[in-house]
Amino acid sequence: MTVSRVLRNRGDVSDSTRERVQEAARRLGYVPNKIAGALASQRVNLVAVIIPSLSNMVFPEVMTGISDTLEDTGLQPVVGVTNYSPDREESVLYEMLSWRPSGVIIAGLEHTDAARAMLAQAGIPIVEIMDIDGTPVDSAVGISHRRAGRQMAEAIIAAGYRNIAFLGTMMPHDHRARKRLEGFEEALAKAGLSLVDREFYSGGSALLKGREMTEAVLTRSPQVDFLYYSNDMIGAGGLLYCLHKGLDVPGQIGLAGFNGVELLDGLPRKLATMDACRLEIGRVAAEIIAGKHPSGTIGGEVIELFPTLQKGDTIRG
Amino acid sequence: MTVSRVLRNRGDVSDSTRERVQEAARRLGYVPNKIAGALASQRVNLVAVIIPSLSNMVFPEVMTGISDTLEDTGLQPVVGVTNYSPDREESVLYEMLSWRPSGVIIAGLEHTDAARAMLAQAGIPIVEIMDIDGTPVDSAVGISHRRAGRQMAEAIIAAGYRNIAFLGTMMPHDHRARKRLEGFEEALAKAGLSLVDREFYSGGSALLKGREMTEAVLTRSPQVDFLYYSNDMIGAGGLLYCLHKGLDVPGQIGLAGFNGVELLDGLPRKLATMDACRLEIGRVAAEIIAGKHPSGTIGGEVIELFPTLQKGDTIRG
DNA sequence: ACGAATGCTGTTACCGCTAACATATCGCAG
DNA sequence: CTGCGATATGTTAGCGGTAACAGCATTCGT
Known part of the structure; x- marks a missing residue:
C-alpha cells in the first residue's frame, strides 16, 4: 500500500520511506500494472480518438492539438483509424470503449446506429469533431x-x-x-x-x-x-x-x-x-474531455469555429 | 461464466443459450470490460507503437503497414508520439508498458538507458524499426x-x-x-x-x-x-x-x-x-509481433530491407 | 446395461492493484 | 504522564472478468 502511495504521489509518506521505495523500484525495473490499477480504481487515463485516416495531413494536425492539450492533464490519447468505413468505425469504437476510456473524441457526426447507441450509453464525455452540420450525441467542435x-x-x-x-x-x-x-x-x-x-x-x-x-x-x-x-x-x-x-x-x-x-x-x-481550424478543433475537443473548457457546462454543447477564407493568388481581385 | 464463453467464442455453449446471451447483451448495450478480462487472463491484445511524429508522411505509412497486418490477428496497435525527444520517448514507453502490451514497435535504435532497460526487461517481443545501423534490444526491421x-x-x-x-x-x-x-x-x-x-x-x-x-x-x-x-x-x-x-x-x-x-x-x-520501404517495414514488424514472420525464429533478429534508388528526372544520365 | 466419453453449465480462486478504514507512531500541550 | 491531533503505515475487501476444474445429463460402444 505504501508502495502504491509513493508511486502515485498520493497521501503522506515519509521522505525516508519514499526514497527506499523509489530506489527499490528503480533497482527492480518495476513498472506498475495499470490494468490492475484501473480495475481497482475505476479510473482510466486514456482518451479514445477515432479518426478516418492518418495519411491525410489534416488528422495528424488535429492529433497535435489534442496531444498538446492533454499533455499536462495526465490523460493519454489512444488513436484508432477507420479508413472512412462506418463498420470499421463501429468495431474500433467497441474495442476502445471496452477499455473504459475517460472520454471519446470521434470525427464526424455520421455513425452507425449501434455506434451512436454505444456513444450515448458510455457515460463518459463524447466530442464529435470537424463538423457541426448535424446532431451530436453529446458535444461537438468543428466548422460548418x-x-x-x-x-x-x-x-x-x-x-x-x-x-x-x-x-x-x-x-x-x-x-x-x-x-x-x-x-x-x-x-x-x-x-x-x-x-x-x-x-x-x-x-x-x-x-x-x-x-x-x-x-x-x-x-x-x-x-x-x-x-x-x-x-x-x-x-x-x-x-x-x-x-x-x-x-x-x-x-x-x-x-x-x-x-x-x-x-x-x-x-x-x-x-x-x-x-479547417484543425489545431484549434483538437485543442478544444481535448479541453472538453479534460473538463477544462471555459464554457464550464457539462457536455451537450456545440462549438462552432469559423474558418477564414484566404484568397491567395488564385482568385481575382 | 457462460456469458464470458459466448462473448469470446470459446468452449462449448449450446446454440439456444448462446442466442439468449447475445440477445441480452445487445438489449443491454453490454460492452465487456477488457480491463478486468486482461487482468484475469494476463493477456492484452494491444501492441505499443512508438514513433517520433505523425506530421511526417513517413510514419503514417508505417502505421498503415502495421494496421493492415495486425487486422486479422486480434491485435490492436496503440500509437504514442515522442516528437523526437528521448525523454518523452522514455515516458511514453513507460506509460505504454504499464498497460502490459503484447509487443512493442519502436522507431530507431537510439534510446535512453532507462528505456533500453525497460525494453529489455519487458519480456515481450520488441521490434525497433526504420534503422538497422546499430544494436537492437531484440529484433529490428529497417534499412541502413x-x-x-x-x-x-x-x-x-x-x-x-x-x-x-x-x-x-x-x-x-x-x-x-x-x-x-x-x-x-x-x-x-x-x-x-x-x-x-x-x-x-x-x-x-x-x-x-x-x-x-x-x-x-x-x-x-x-x-x-x-x-x-x-x-x-x-x-x-x-x-x-x-x-x-x-x-x-x-x-x-x-x-x-x-x-x-x-x-x-x-x-x-x-x-x-x-x-524507405515504409509499408514493408510496418508489415514485417507487425508480423514479428504477431509471431507470423516466416523466419520462424523467436526474436533477436535483424531484418534489413533494401531501398531502391530512383533517379527520376533530376540526376543526369 | 454399464462405464466412459461428450457436451454443457456452474463454482471457486485468483489477477495486481486501490478505496476505505484501522492501527501505530510521534510530538506536544495541559 | 496523559490525551489528542497529526502523520505514517498496515489491513481488508473488492474491481469484473477468466482459468481450472467440478457437476450433471446425455450419448455411445460393446
Missing part, C-alpha cells in the same frame, strides 16, 4: 462545411467567375466533403448558376490526381474559368498543371482548395483555400 | 541509412557532379537523417570530394523551407551543381525553386531527396530519391 462551401462559392461569384467546375474525391463516406459541395452548389443556385463540370477520383497520389483531373476537365470543358477542389492537395496538383500550361492564373482561370495545409506556402503561387 | 547515403553519393558522383551541397533538418535526435549524411560524406571522401556547402532548418512548411534554403545555398555558393536534401518534401520545394528560376535540371544542377513519398509523382519533374 456547408457554410464553408457556400462562402467559397460566394467569393468566386463575386470575383466574376461564371463557369465553375468541381473536382473532388469519390468517397461515399466523406460526409464533410459532400457537405461542402452541397453548400457550394446551393450558393451557385442562388446566383442562378450551376456546376459546368465535375470530376471525381479515388486513391493514388493526390497531387498527381489533381493534375490529371484538371487536364481532363479543361480538355472536356474548355469554357471553365474556375476550378473548385475538395482539398488542397489536389488543388496544388491542379495549380502546378495550370502554371505548367502557361494559363493566366487567376485572370483566365481561378482555383481554390480546402484545408489550409502548410504545404501551400511552398507553392509558386498561393492557392486560395479555407483553413 | 548510412548505406543509403553512400549509395546516393555514389550515384551522384558517377553522374559527374562534383560540387555537392547538403540541405537538411536541424534535429539533434533525428539519427536516421544524421546517418544518411554520414554515409553520404563518407562516400564523397572516398572519391576525394567533400561537401561544398550545407544548410539546415527546423520547423515551418517543409516545401517553403526547401525553397528558401535552396535560394540561400545557390546565392552563397553559385558553383554548386548538386543539391542533396534530407527529405523529399524540402527537395520538392528546392525543385520547384530551380524550375522557377529556369535552371537546367538535371544538366546544370541535379537534386535528390529521400523517402520516395507519393507526393513526388505530381511534381512537374520527378525528384530523384530512395524509398
